[in-house]
Amino acid sequence: MELNAGYLGTLFDVARGYAPAFLLTTLLALIVFAITRPRAGAALTPPSIRDPIPFVFNTFQFVFNNHKFMKRATQVLEHAPIVKFWLAGKPVFLVAGLKNYQHIFASRDLTYNGIMLQIGFPRLYRMSKTEVQRFANDRSGHKETPLPGTEHIPPEKRYWAPKYHVLYDFLSRPHHIKPIVDEFRSQFSQAVEKYPVGEWTTLSIDKLTREDFTRCAITTLFGPKILELNPDFLDAFWVFDSYASVLVYGFPEWMYPAPYRASNRFLDMIEKYLEAGLKNFDWEGPEGEAQWEPHFGTRITRELTKWLTDAGFRRKTVAGALGTLVFAQNSNTIPVVTWILMELNKDAALLKAVREEVAEAFVTDSATGARTLDVQKVVALPLLQSVFTETLRLRVSMVIMRVVEEPTSIGGVDIAKGSLIHAYSHIAHIHEETWGLPGHPADQFWAERHIKYVEERDQTGQLRRKREFAMAASPACFFPFGGGVPICPGRQFAKNEIFTMLGILVDRFDMEFVRWTNFDGSPSDRPAESDQRFSGIGSLPPDRDMIVRWKRIW
Numbered sequence: 006m007e008l009n010a011g012y013l014g015t016l017f018d019v020a021r022g023y024a025p026a027f028l029l030t031t032l033l034a035l036i037v038f039a040i041t042r043p044r045a046g047a048a049l050t051p052p053s054i055r056d057p058i059p060f061v062f063n064t065f066q067f068v069f070n071n072h073k074f075m076k077r078a079t080q081v082l083e084h085a086p087i088v089k090f091w092l093a094g095k096p097v098f099l100v101a102g103l104k105n106y107q108h109i110f111a112s113r114d115l116t117y118n119g120i121m122l123q124i125g126f127p128r129l130y131r132m133s134k135t136e137v138q139r140f141a142n143d144r145s146g147h148k149e150t151p152l153p154g155t156e157h158i159p160p161e162k163r164y165w166a167p168k169y170h171v172l173y174d175f176l177s178r179p180h181h182i183k184p185i186v187d188e189f190r191s192q193f194s195q196a197v198e199k200y201p202v203g204e205w206t207t208l209s210i211d212k213l214t215r216e217d218f219t220r221c222a223i224t225t226l227f228g229p230k231i232l233e234l235n236p237d238f239l240d241a242f243w244v245f246d247s248y249a250s251v252l253v254y255g256f257p258e259w260m261y262p263a264p265y266r267a268s269n270r271f272l273d274m275i276e277k278y279l280e281a282g283l284k285n286f287d288w289e290g291p292e293g294e295a296q297w298e299p300h301f302g303t304r305i306t307r308e309l310t311k312w313l314t315d316a317g318f319r320r321k322t323v324a325g326a327l328g329t330l331v332f333a334q335n336s337n338t339i340p341v342v343t344w345i346l347m348e349l350n351k352d353a354a355l356l357k358a359v360r361e362e363v364a365e366a367f368v369t370d371s372a373t374g375a376r377t378l379d380v381q382k383v384v385a386l387p388l389l390q391s392v393f394t395e396t397l398r399l400r401v402s403m404v405i406m407r408v409v410e411e412p413t414s415i416g417g418v419d420i421a422k423g424s425l426i427h428a429y430s431h432i433a434h435i436h437e438e439t440w441g442l443p444g445h446p447a448d449q450f451w452a453e454r455h456i457k458y459v460e461e462r463d464q465t466g467q468l469r470r471k472r473e474f475a476m477a478a479s480p481a482c483f484f485p486f487g488g489g490v491p492i493c494p495g496r497q498f499a500k501n502e503i504f505t506m507l508g509i510l511v512d513r514f515d516m517e518f519v520r521w522t523n524f525d526g527s528p529s530d531r532p533a534e535s536d537q538r539f540s541g542i543g544s545l546p547p548d549r550d551m552i553v554r555w556k557r558i559w
């Protein structure tokens with residue numbers, strides 16, 4: 006991962022080089038504040054997060070040192086469950102607590118569509134203003150049947166409904182996920198066979214996950230052409246990923262061009278793949294409905310391409326949509342699998358327990374003797390689920406954002422139309438009263454936090470203790486995948502993909518921890534911690550590498 010100096014350093018570099026721009030930004034923020042200040046009389050006035058340079062400091066800190074911003078926000082949240090601050094000239098209401106989380110995921114007045122219009126479409130999909138406007142004009146809702154009063158909108162002017170259909174049907178429905186997971190399992194099983202049976206190999210977990218595993222994940226979803234046409238694609242993706250927060254929060258290109266260069270490089274490669282696919286794929290042929298084919302890989306990629314192309318969106322925009330999917334797929338799952346492998350490799354007892362559990366999920370074909378992982382079984386294993394949940398809890402830091410479409414009230418606070426609502430998964434997930442247990446504080450990993458033991462009789466009548474998966478707190482306080490209508494459409498696939506990798510690895514390899522290193526290979530004086538430069542944007546990757554010795558058993 007190519008990362009610049011720390012965020013604060015970057016902030017100061019940017020600020021020093023662009024002092025006039027900084028002043029201009031301050032002035033603009035003040036004007037925007039004067040115009041957009043909500044006038045509705047609030048029943049309760051939430052406390053504010055102090056802004057040492059009004060309307061500027063918090064915005065800069067939120068983007069460039071999000072972890073520190075969250076720490077300050079947490080202190081204010083100790084006094085009230087809703088706090089306010091200004092982000093790029095917009096009022097934000099940051100909410101916490103079980104009831105408020107339930108509220109924001111259930112409310113119809115708070116939408117994710119507004120976030121797509123402001124952030125997702127212009128900054129990630131790279132839509133032109135007129136393209137974004139097409140979505141903005143469509144008030145007919147995300148369901149197949151238009152909302153009452155919008156029936157006059159012709160199908161070709163409906164945009165939200167096809168977006169939800171393509172993303173949610175082709176990524177979430179079991180009959181569409183299964184072939185993707187089968188393809189992934191097959192590609193991943195083949196990929197590990199390059200390691201000779203019975204020989205110890207010294208490996209970097211960082212390289213394994215960010216190169217070999219990411220390659221497998223991308224080839225599965227997008228087909229092999231994307232990497233064949235762009236040999237540097239993985240590098241371009243991880244550099245893009247390292248700048249994601251700056252791109253998402255829309256720091257202007259003239260102020261900070263490097264993220265835009267990274268984004269152009271990455272998306273140009275996708276455009277090349279897209280052009281080749283559109284030219285060579287026979288949409289009318291037998292592969293038109295195939296679950297997997299080599300040009301576009303899975304159906305989700307093909308259907309997303311087809312929908313946006315047929316609807317007349319520019320190639321650049323279609324590439325942006327596919328790039329967002331590459332990002333959504335890998336930016337979160339790869340750090341999660343990396344962390345779990347680190348936990349297993351540093352704790353021999355945990356590795357042993359997981360290995361014993363995983364063995365139950367393999368089936369042997371009586372005719373051929375072939376041993377295969379039953380993915381349905383592996384995703385239901387209690388200990389592995391607990392380890393996965395614990396990793397998401399501690400290593401995912403998402404800013405869940407919603408736009409207030411109609412004046413609303415949350416926890417007694419009146420909130421004006423146009424305001425933003427934020428909920429931070431990291432704050433919810435390390436809340437001591439919610440997750441902490443004696444001897445196991447909330448901010449520490451404990452593999453068995455989400456396990457309860459029950460007693461059952463085995464076939465011989467003996468009582469035996471059995472693990473069951475049971476989340477340690479209310480699921481409403483756990484939202485690594487967001488919630489409500491826009492909940493992550495890839496969450497089931499992510500779980501299947503991660504469990505498939507882990508199942509195959511622990512069953513087929515002996516593993517031993519060797520040492521912690523920095524990414525340049527030099528020894529590290531401490532184990533990995535979460536790289537907080539990714540705070541607020543998704544999974545937090547480790548800031549150190551782990552060197553291991555693995556030996557393939559079969």
Ligand code: HEM
Binds near residue numbers: 333
């Ligand atoms: C550990 C893995 C993952 C995490 C933690 C994660 C988390 C999230 C979150 C928090 C959101 C926003 C939801 C909201 O605001 O309520 C989201 C959206 C999304 N995720 Fe995931 N995700 C993961 C894996 C994946 C995978 C594997 C895919 C695809 C293969 C995927 C595809 C998407 C897409 C397409 C969206 C945007 C949906 C839209 O535009 O409406 N995600 N994800």
